Amino acid sequence: MLDQQVRLIVDREVRAAPRLTPAGERILAAASTLFYEQGIRTVGVDAIAAAADVTKKTLYDRFGSKDRLIAAYLEQRDRTWHLFLDEQLAARKPATPEAVILVLFAALTDWLAGSRNGCGFINASVELAAPDHPAMPVIVGQKRWMRSEFEAQAQAAGLADAGELADRLLLLHEGAxxxxxxxAMTSAPEVAARAAADLLAGWPRV
Known part of the structure; x- marks a missing residue:
């Protein structure tokens, strides 16, 4: 049961990391730090280029625009999040689909440790209001993936109305x-995890 459930996470489709030149890697690393810590709109390409020790021309040559760089930052963050969840599952060894769901909640505590800025995807969605921004499909896709994983695990557990349960679990997860x-509710991940456990305990089965 454990190996089968863990593979539901491991076997998902995640866009492979693009091959970047050393300069491109420095640009993406600098942008990722600055965007998350200071905000996407407040950080200009001059600051990113300076932090990466490249020219603005090099930045545009590698990424085309600041908007595409924002999308690349979020794509990288999405890959990092998935890998982090894989590590959490391997370490915690959940034995049931319900336990997998609770690992997805428990992981938030470690993911947010030492950070004051919360979810980079939610933050970006607030700053990037335009629906046609190149980063919006990355943001929407990340949240839809979380919901689909909740639903898949609920179905594997034989829980009734898995879609409704997935909706409620996603609201708890994102609300945390x-x-x-x-x-500034630092206990939010733990509170959400307890609420998810209570929800699962009382949810009817098929």
Whole structure:
């Protein structure tokens, strides 16, 4: 049971990391730090180029525009998040689909440790209001993936109305991220995990 459930995470489709030149890697690393810590709109290409020790021309040559660099930052963050969840599953060894769901909640505590800025995807969605921005499919895709994983695990567990349960679990998960950032509620991941456990315990089976 454990190996089968863990593979539901490991076997997902995640875009492979693009091959970058050393300069491109420095640009993406600098942009990722600055965007997350200071905000996407407040950080200009001059600051990114300076932090990466490249010219603005090199930045545009590698990424085309700041908007494409923002999308690349979020794509990289998405890959990092998936790898982090794989590590959490391997370390915690959940034995049931319900336990896998709870690992997805418990992982938030470690993911947010030492950070005051919460979820980079939620933060970006607030700053990037235009629906046609190149980064929006990355943001939407990341949240849809979380919901689909909740639904897949609920179905594997034989829980009734897996779609409705997935909706509620996603609201708890994302609500914890927002509360952590906006309300400075550092206990939000633990509170959400307890609420998810209570929800699962009382949910009817097929």
């Amino acid at each position: 991220l927002v509360s952590y950032r906006v309300a």
